[in-house]
Amino acid sequence: MxxxxxxxxxxxxxxxxxxxxxxxxxxxxxxxxxxxxxETKVIRLNPYKKYYYAAAxxxxxxxxxxxxxxxxxxxxxxxxxxxxDIETYFENNEFDLSTYEIAEVIPVDELEINDVxxxxxxxxxxxxxxxxxxxxxxxxxxxxxE
Amino acid sequence: MLGEETxxxxxxxxxTQSQAFEVLVDTYKQRLYWHxxxxxxxxxDTDDVLxxxxxxxxxxxxxxxxxSKLYSWMYRIATNEALSFLKVKSKKxxxxxxxxxxxxxxxxxxxxxxxxxxxxxxxxKAIATLPEKQKLVFNMKYFQELKYEEISKILxxxxxxxxxxxxxxxxxxxxFLKED
Numbered sequence: 001m002x003x004x005x006x007x008x009x010x011x012x013x014x015x016x017x018x019x020x021x022x023x024x025x026x027x028x029x030x031x032x033x034x035x036x037x038x039e040t041k042v043i044r045l046n047p048y049k050k051y052y053y054a055a056a057x058x059x060x061x062x063x064x065x066x067x068x069x070x071x072x073x074x075x076x077x078x079x080x081x082x083x084x085d086i087e088t089y090f091e092n093n094e095f096d097l098s099t100y101e102i103a104e105v106i107p108v109d110e111l112e113i114n115d116v117x118x119x120x121x122x123x124x125x126x127x128x129x130x131x132x133x134x135x136x137x138x139x140x141x142x143x144x145x146e
Numbered sequence: 147m148l149g150e151e152t153x154x155x156x157x158x159x160x161x162t163q164s165q166a167f168e169v170l171v172d173t174y175k176q177r178l179y180w181h182x183x184x185x186x187x188x189x190x191d192t193d194d195v196l197x198x199x200x201x202x203x204x205x206x207x208x209x210x211x212x213x214s215k216l217y218s219w220m221y222r223i224a225t226n227e228a229l230s231f232l233k234v235k236s237k238k239x240x241x242x243x244x245x246x247x248x249x250x251x252x253x254x255x256x257x258x259x260x261x262x263x264x265x266x267x268x269x270x271k272a273i274a275t276l277p278e279k280q281k282l283v284f285n286m287k288y289f290q291e292l293k294y295e296e297i298s299k300i301l302x303x304x305x306x307x308x309x310x311x312x313x314x315x316x317x318x319x320x321x322f323l324k325e326d
Contacts, residue, residue, distance in 0.1 A: 010317075010320055010323050011269065011288070011316070011319055011320060011323065011325065012265055012266055013289075014262075014267055014272070015184075015262060015266055015269065015289065016261050016262020016263065016266035016267070017180075017183055017187075017189075017260060017262070018258055018259050018260070018261050019179070019189065019259065020189065020259065023193075024175055024176060024179070027171060027196070027197075028168050028171045028172065028179065030193075031171060031197050031200050031201060034197050035201055035204070038201075091237070092237070095295065105247060107205075109230065111208075117183065145226050
């Protein structure tokens with residue numbers, strides 16, 4: 001009905017897209033193949049499972065020995081990650097979290113302004129700022145100074 | 147044809163699952179294909195997104211509670227898959243969404259699965275200039291001839307807003323096509 005009221009539109013009704021021959025006929029089969037491929041990717045690993053365990057135990061032993069002997073290998077902490085790595089991670093992963101949801105997770109109450117700002121305000125910086133930006137420094141009439 | 151509810155029940159039960167999935171694909175493949183194709187334009191990309199859509203539906207069917215209709219739920223999945231496909235594509239090539247739209251139109255000219263004439267190519271250029279929501283509404287209304295109520299369930303927006311978006315889109319496309 002809507003179409004009638006639009007009258008003669010200059011917009012063509014055909015778009016010019018075509019589909020390869022037999023595409024729709026083989027679609028179901030192709031989807032099954034894709035699902036199979038996704039599943040076998042996981043299954044194929046199974047025969048090597050024992051080797052992974054062996055490799056993992058050897059690696060664990062080496063790590064323990066290293067740790068006991070020298071005890072210098074420091075564990076990685078969050079600070080060791082470059083800020084750019086973290087940014088890239090957030091950019092490339094979809095979290096589907098709204099600002100409100102993020103706010104629920106982050107303990108805003110416990111945050112101080114200085115946790116976010118890298119440079120803390122030094123007193124001299126503040127005085128310098130006031131000096132440059134306030135026309136009449138005395139006019140501020142700071143009561144404490146009296 | 148099976149009723150939607152029966153189909154969902156069969157999909158959720160292990161014994162009838164695979165047969166029901168074939169019915170599901172056969173019933174919706176064409177509609178979902180064209181819906182996705184109008185968003186991503188390229189056939190191979192459409193094929194990719196469509197297959198992922200069906201796989202996602204299959205894997206998540208247990209979570210389908212029947213609050214909405216099966217087909218609007220599937221349309222929603224297809225729309226999200228197609229849009230996030232484009233997002234990932236533009237991020238991978240390090241370009242803005244508008245640049246991606248331009249390159250998609252350029253590719254169309256050499257695409258073997260696009261046989262459109264000059265006006266049809268111009269139509270695609272016109273659609274590419276629309277904001278995302280207007281584009282979706284225009285395609286769903288003008289080409290797929292879905293009802294506003296159906297579109298509103300898929301995109302989860304009000305019918306009034308959709309009507310406004312659609313009329314704006316038609317106006318913009320018409321004036322684009324009239325330009326030389």
